[in-house]
Amino acid sequence: MTTKYYSRLTVDMPVEEHHYLKMGCAKLGTSMRDFVIKATFEKMEAVEDEWLAERAFKALKEIEENKETVISWGKAKQQLS
Numbered sequence: 001m002t003t004k005y006y007s008r009l010t011v012d013m014p015v016e017e018h019h020y021l022k023m024g025c026a027k028l029g030t031s032m033r034d035f036v037i038k039a040t041f042e043k044m045e046a047v048e049d050e051w052l053a054e055r056a057f058k059a060l061k062e063i064e065e066n067k068e069t070v071i072s073w074g075k076a077k078q079q080l081s
Helices: 016-030 032-064 073-080
Strands: none
Touching: 016 073
16 A cells, blocks of 8 residues: 655735635536646646757757757667667
8 A cells, every 4th residue: 555645835925816716616516636747737737848848949049050960760779788
């Protein structure tokens, strides 16, 4: 049996924003907790995509500037054998 550990996060916000969030979640039929967790991880996935795109762009730039050594798949397979 695996034990799950949890952490608590407290967010202070103006009362008006809290009411707005609460009404929106009620209209969507979801809890504020579930809404905030889902929205947070959707944003983190977008940020991660940006990070990966930046890394890919840097790698391509290094290849174009001949700073990165590129070999064919066949040659890589030979070196691994």
